[in-house]
Amino acid sequence: MSVSTASSAPAGTPSDDAAPAGRRRFGAAWLAAALAFGLLVGLAIGLLGPRLSTPGDDSVEAGFLRDMSTHHAQAVEMSMIAHANSTNPKVVTLSADIALTQHGQIGYMQAWLRDWHLSPTSSQPPMAWMKDSAGAVQNGLMPGMATPEQLAQLRTATGTALDRQFLTLMRQHHLGGIHMAQEILDESDDADVTWLAESQVRGQQSEINLIDSMLKQLPTS
Amino acid sequence: MSTPGPERVPSTVKVDKTSGQGKPPAAKAAGAKSAGRPGARPQGKGGGKGRKPTAPVKVSGGRNWGPIAVAGVVVLIALGIIGYGVFASIKGTESWQDRAAGIDGVVNYRAQNNPAINSQEHKEGPLTYVTNPPVGGAHNSVWQNCMGDVYPQPIANEHAVHSLEHGAVWVTYKQGLAADQVAKLQEKVQGRDYMLMSPIANLDKNISLQAWGYQLKVDNADDKRIDEFIKALRLNASLEPNAACSSGNTKTGPVEAAAPAGN
Numbered sequence: 001m002s003v004s005t006a007s008s009a010p011a012g013t014p015s016d017d018a019a020p021a022g023r024r025r026f027g028a029a030w031l032a033a034a035l036a037f038g039l040l041v042g043l044a045i046g047l048l049g050p051r052l053s054t055p056g057d058d059s060v061e062a063g064f065l066r067d068m069s070t071h072h073a074q075a076v077e078m079s080m081i082a083h084a085n086s087t088n089p090k091v092v093t094l095s096a097d098i099a100l101t102q103h104g105q106i107g108y109m110q111a112w113l114r115d116w117h118l119s120p121t122s123s124q125p126p127m128a129w130m131k132d133s134a135g136a137v138q139n140g141l142m143p144g145m146a147t148p149e150q151l152a153q154l155r156t157a158t159g160t161a162l163d164r165q166f167l168t169l170m171r172q173h174h175l176g177g178i179h180m181a182q183e184i185l186d187e188s189d190d191a192d193v194t195w196l197a198e199s200q201v202r203g204q205q206s207e208i209n210l211i212d213s214m215l216k217q218l219p220t221s
Numbered sequence: 222m223s224t225p226g227p228e229r230v231p232s233t234v235k236v237d238k239t240s241g242q243g244k245p246p247a248a249k250a251a252g253a254k255s256a257g258r259p260g261a262r263p264q265g266k267g268g269g270k271g272r273k274p275t276a277p278v279k280v281s282g283g284r285n286w287g288p289i290a291v292a293g294v295v296v297l298i299a300l301g302i303i304g305y306g307v308f309a310s311i312k313g314t315e316s317w318q319d320r321a322a323g324i325d326g327v328v329n330y331r332a333q334n335n336p337a338i339n340s341q342e343h344k345e346g347p348l349t350y351v352t353n354p355p356v357g358g359a360h361n362s363v364w365q366n367c368m369g370d371v372y373p374q375p376i377a378n379e380h381a382v383h384s385l386e387h388g389a390v391w392v393t394y395k396q397g398l399a400a401d402q403v404a405k406l407q408e409k410v411q412g413r414d415y416m417l418m419s420p421i422a423n424l425d426k427n428i429s430l431q432a433w434g435y436q437l438k439v440d441n442a443d444d445k446r447i448d449e450f451i452k453a454l455r456l457n458a459s460l461e462p463n464a465a466c467s468s469g470n471t472k473t474g475p476v477e478a479a480a481p482a483g484n
Contacts, residue, residue, distance in 0.1 A: 037296055044303040073414040077368055077467030084468075107463050110456075119317060120456040123448055126412065140369065140412025148371070148411070155471065 054116040061193045062118050063129025064184040065109040068200075070126070071142050071180065072102040072109075075173050078146065081154055082166040090214055091163045098170065098207070105196065112192060130183050144176015160218055167218075171211045174204040317457035321435055324449050330356050331434035338434065341386060341460065346479025348379050354393050354421055354429055355382050356436050361476055366469035367391075369412045372419040374473035381417070385433040388459025389415045389466055390451050393429045396420040402427070405442035414466050415455050419473070432458035 055061035079099035086092050113120050126142050127133040136143055146154070146169045154165050181197040181204075188194055321327055330338050330352070337351045342359040350358055355378050364383035365376055381391050392406055398420070406428065410418040421429070426438040430447060432454035439446060 033292075033296070037299075040300065040303065044307055048306050070412075070414045073465070073467065074368065076465065080468045103463075103465065110463060119452065121452045123452050137412075140408065140410075142412070145412065152471075 055118075055188075055190060055193075057118050057122070058124070060129045060184060060187045061190050062113060062116070063122070063124065063127075064180065064188070064193065064197070065113050066120060066122055067126050067129070067142060068177070068180060069106045069109045069120070071145065071173075071177055072106050074145050075099075075102045075170065075177070076106075078151070078154060078166060078169055078173070081151075082162065085158065085162055086166070087159065088163050090217075091166060094207070094210065094214070095166065101203070105200070108196060127180075130180070131187075142176060143179055144173045146173065164215065164218055167211045167215050171208055171215075174208050174211075178204050317453050320449070320453040321458075324437060324446050324453065326439070326446065327435060327437045327450065329435060344379075344479075346379075347476055350378055350382070352436065353423065353425070354378065354391070354431055354436075356431050357385060357433050358382060360386065364466075364469040365417060366471045367417040367466035368414050369410055370417045370471065371407050371411055372417065372473050374419070375421055376417075376419045376473050377470075377476035379476040380470050381419070381431075384417060384466065384469065385431060385458070386460050387415075387464040387466060388456045388461070389417055389432075390455045390458075391431040392416070392418040392447075393421045393424060393431065394418075395424040395427050396422045398427055402442040406447075409447065409451065413455075415459075416451070417466075433460055434458065 076099045079095040079102075082091055083095040083099060086095065110120055126137050126140065130136070139147070141147065150165075150169060154162070154169065157165050178201050181200040184197045185194055185201070188197075322329065335351065338357040340357075340359045343362040344359045345361065348359055348361075360382035361377070361379035362383070363380055364387055365372075365380035367384040367387065367389035375396065385391060392410055394403060394406060406418060410416045427440045428442060428444075428447070429436060429438045430450045432450070435450075435454055435458060437446060437450045
């Protein structure tokens with residue numbers, strides 16, 4: 001751009017004494033071109049700015065939010081089963097806590113994807129955003145996730161067996177979740193995403209401690 | 222950019238040009254300019270004054286083609302870069318409706334405004350649907366569990382339609398479809414929430430995909446449109462954002478009959 005202004009500026013001043021008409025025409029043309037170009041640049045910045053300042057479709061943040069939503073959804077599923085079927089008040093309370101917290105966090109994660117104008121879905125396989133994630137996904141299941149067989153067992157279990165299965169599966173689930181949250185903390189500096197991931201690491205770690213103590217208190221039948 | 226602007230170019234360029242006049246030298250000037258711009262800067266500073274004697278010489282129209290060409294090229298390149306950026310960012314955020322519409326063979330039942338399909342009413346007992354498999358309409362109050370569940374036997378439409386309302390994509394296949402084809406479909410479903418899969422006895426095509434108000438029928442599990450359909454419509458087609466896929470019915474088989482009285 002500076003090329004145009006540079007050559008038009010000196011052309012404008014001395015043009016008074018030499019070939020005024022031709023110079024003027026170029027001056028006006030350059031001015032118009034510069035204005036039009038400026039407008040286009042402004043428009044592009046306006047359009048691109050918000051997009052470039054939020055994570056993109058193949059960012060680690062988007063991958064994390066999508067995968068953690070799926071991961072959380074299974075914690076909600078297991079917790080709702082335990083909440084409905086357990087007769088142990090501590091398990092009933094813990095499962096409600098986990099289900100409500102994690103379902104609420106899914107709402108955060110989905111809303112951010114929406115804010116960023118990204119689809120909640122991706123054609124990437126699960127965990128693709130994580131480094132060295134090959135092999136981490138078994139039968140489509142991310143780390144810590146229960147298998148369909150384990151879930152089927154949990155659905156039919158009762159009494160202490162149900163409590164034990166639930167606590168054991170949730171312990172495993174939290175370990176996988178913490179692993180993913182720590183990975184995004186390493187790779188991202190997005191304020192919202194890291195805020196949520198930090199809370200997940202902290203909250204789930206303390207729940208693991210609680211689960212360990214509850215497992216010890218279960219009657220050994 | 223502003224500093225080099227005023228002093229530099231005119232001198233070098235003009236000296237060349239004044240001596241030449243006309244097109245061939247202008248082309249030369251353009252080359253010299255674009256290549257040697259930074260190097261020419263010091264010259265330009267001194268030349269500003271020293272040039273004055275030569276500058277006033279009648280130099281008109283033709284001599285400006287050099288800078289115009291250079292600037293034009295610069296502008297075109299810049300526009301190309303900006304344009305690509307805009308294109309890429311807009312393309313990446315194409316609405317899910319547009320992406321769904323771009324899938325060859327997809328049927329958009331929402332566009333039909335058919336009350337039988339649009340109804341979100343809860344009704345107990347067996348229901349009839351206007352399409353097979355159904356893509357919407359009144360449904361049972363219990364949804365089919367759609368946490369990536371792979372059901373080996375047919376499930377009740379009345380439950381599955383409720384799952385579609387929650388944002389699930391329901392993968393159905395003709396009962397008896399080759400095992401390797403079923404395995405390929407299962408890979409797309411298992412472990413993914415807002416997905417479920419089941420066979421259907423009287424399906425007119427090998428595979429049929431449903432989201433609320435959308436359907437795509439294909440012959441082969443390798444068909445690329447299956448993934449496109451799932452990507453475009455899973456979760457996005459939800460009528461109840463963040464409604465759950467868990468806590469649903471996990472049994473196969475037809476819906477239970479409506480309770481005999483007053484529900």
